[in-house]
Amino acid sequence: MLRLDGVVKKFGDKRAVDGISLVVPKGQMVGVIGQSGSGKSTLLRMINRLNDPSEGRIFFEGADVTRLTGRELRQWRARCAMIFQQFNLAGRLDVLTNVMMGRAFHAPLWRALLKLWTHDEKAMGLSALEGLDMARLSGQRADTLSGGQQQRVAIARALIQEPEIILADEPIASLDPRNTQVVMDALQHINRHFGITVMCNLHSLDLARKYCDRLVGLAAGRLVFDDVPAALTDSVARDLYGLESGEVLGPESRPDLVPAPGLAIAN
Amino acid sequence: MASPVVHLPEAQLRPLLASYDAAVRSRRFHSLLVMACIVAAIGLSSVSAEVDLAKFFGNLGNFTSYIWRLFHLDNGAWVWADPVEWYWGAARWLRLLGETLLMAYVGTALGAIGAFFLAFLAAANVAPRPWLRLLVRRFCELCRTVPQLVFALMFVIAFGLGPLAGVLAMAIHTLGALGKLFAEVVENIDMKPVEGVSATGAHWTAAMRYGALPQTLSNFVSYSLLRFEINVREAAVMGFVGAGGIGMDLIEAIRKFYYSDVSAILLMIVVTVAVIDTLTSMARHRLIGMEERH
Numbered sequence A: 001m002l003r004l005d006g007v008v009k010k011f012g013d014k015r016a017v018d019g020i021s022l023v024v025p026k027g028q029m030v031g032v033i034g035q036s037g038s039g040k041s042t043l044l045r046m047i048n049r050l051n052d053p054s055e056g057r058i059f060f061e062g063a064d065v066t067r068l069t070g071r072e073l074r075q076w077r078a079r080c081a082m083i084f085q086q087f088n089l090a091g092r093l094d095v096l097t098n099v100m101m102g103r104a105f106h107a108p109l110w111r112a113l114l115k116l117w118t119h120d121e122k123a124m125g126l127s128a129l130e131g132l133d134m135a136r137l138s139g140q141r142a143d144t145l146s147g148g149q150q151q152r153v154a155i156a157r158a159l160i161q162e163p164e165i166i167l168a169d170e171p172i173a174s175l176d177p178r179n180t181q182v183v184m185d186a187l188q189h190i191n192r193h194f195g196i197t198v199m200c201n202l203h204s205l206d207l208a209r210k211y212c213d214r215l216v217g218l219a220a221g222r223l224v225f226d227d228v229p230a231a232l233t234d235s236v237a238r239d240l241y242g243l244e245s246g247e248v249l250g251p252e253s254r255p256d257l258v259p260a261p262g263l264a265i266a267n
Numbered sequence B: 001m002a003s004p005v006v007h008l009p010e011a012q013l014r015p016l017l018a019s020y021d022a023a024v025r026s027r028r029f030h031s032l033l034v035m036a037c038i039v040a041a042i043g044l045s046s047v048s049a050e051v052d053l054a055k056f057f058g059n060l061g062n063f064t065s066y067i068w069r070l071f072h073l074d075n076g077a078w079v080w081a082d083p084v085e086w087y088w089g090a091a092r093w094l095r096l097l098g099e100t101l102l103m104a105y106v107g108t109a110l111g112a113i114g115a116f117f118l119a120f121l122a123a124a125n126v127a128p129r130p131w132l133r134l135l136v137r138r139f140c141e142l143c144r145t146v147p148q149l150v151f152a153l154m155f156v157i158a159f160g161l162g163p164l165a166g167v168l169a170m171a172i173h174t175l176g177a178l179g180k181l182f183a184e185v186v187e188n189i190d191m192k193p194v195e196g197v198s199a200t201g202a203h204w205t206a207a208m209r210y211g212a213l214p215q216t217l218s219n220f221v222s223y224s225l226l227r228f229e230i231n232v233r234e235a236a237v238m239g240f241v242g243a244g245g246i247g248m249d250l251i252e253a254i255r256k257f258y259y260s261d262v263s264a265i266l267l268m269i270v271v272t273v274a275v276i277d278t279l280t281s282m283a284r285h286r287l288i289g290m291e292e293r294h
């Protein structure tokens, strides 16, 4: 169980995350929604401790993870895998080496630095890649792959961490519709079959409704919605997204399809 | 909890492992070869350069006795017994030291400005013309392979004794060295912003100005400061060939065996270099810190 207790993140004077308390039971698939700039990425990054909270605490299975340092901090990070919008692979390294980073915490440092992975470790990496239909590209440089392929490599890296939580920060925001489905299906599969908690920042409400058990809505760093997807009516969504609502709700729920007068000039 | 990775059967795994190994084998062989060459080159060069340890230890005594004499005045007392006598030339040396710093500053600034413009022409990822890129690269190579003192000597012959020759020599060498480093900085940028600007129809210089420059500026400044540190040291010996600065007095004191003058001038140079090093590395770290905080 993951518990956030009054978590605040300040950047200078700005409160990017402003006092969020939240309990996420094991095995839930949580969608985090909200306008861009509402603090979704910062929230996820604080859980992995890529950003440190300015106030408040984060507990996992009863242990405070906000104060961890050194090896214990790295161990916590190994347990909560992170998936990024921009994939965050080392583009100049080959695919399997990127995936093996998922074992970098577990393997002894000297072996990790010399790329001396054991047969079992490589087998694990290749198996994870094969599960995402990527094993045949294992020797290729990561920056030669398409976005969808790179995100699958990033998921394989996360999987071989054997994490208890997966934190996905808009994992599909740079992908085409087909790859969007591949990636979201993969996350759902991981969640359903292995009971791994998934927290996923999403911009599209359609996807959030389709894939998540629970939606958490942020606005200006505060928690403004926390319920099952069915409770997220269009009017609640419009409050949450303001001007961006037309874009996230999809065409069928858009109230006005009449273009505003000024827009026609652009064509 | 069950592992989320479903292990493949060994039979299915073997061809996958084999094809990965085949893909990386040539790269791995390549890096081993490079390492072997480096080790061999170190061994060979120390043999052929006659690095003779026996000779080194045999003559160590001469060197220590020279050092001992450096720290004694003509009357046989330790130099710090009479600081006024030791630093009898302080006013003149300070002026020369100031001239040295000024030479280093002007030389670095001129070289860095030149390198700044050449870097974008020489960087493989953004260079507008391949032939121009090659030309600029060769030019930078020439500028930095000829030692500064050789340039300085040539300029002394052309323009006469004095700091002008030293500044020119340093500017040219700095241009060559920074031109290469700056070009490498440009080669390591993220091309996405450059493409973003170019795609609007903007001129190459605009694409560089808005797409590339913001990513490179802090590195440019950092490398220039590092070069300034190096040039302060270099400027101190420019005087050996008459190209200005405190080196002129230092070489004279060495040649004429004014032992205590040698130690006095050396100490001033060491202190100055240490102060400059500290200040510039503080500045560089501030810059790097700013970069990371965005």
Ligand SMILES: Nc1ncnc2c1ncn2[C@@H]1O[C@H](COP(=O)(O)OP(=O)(O)O)[C@@H](O)[C@H]1O
Binding pocket: A011, A016, A034, A035, A036, A037, A038, A039, A040, A041, A042, A043, B294
């Ligand atoms: N490193 C940072 N420095 C300063 N401000 C930041 C930083 N990261 C995020 N912010 C600000 O915090 C707010 C929340 O950002 P973010 O968590 O990225 O939002 P989201 O992911 O919901 O779009 C934004 O206003 C953003 O400008």
Ligand SMILES: [Mg+2]
Binding pocket: A040, A041, A042, A169, A170
């Ligand atoms: Mg974000």
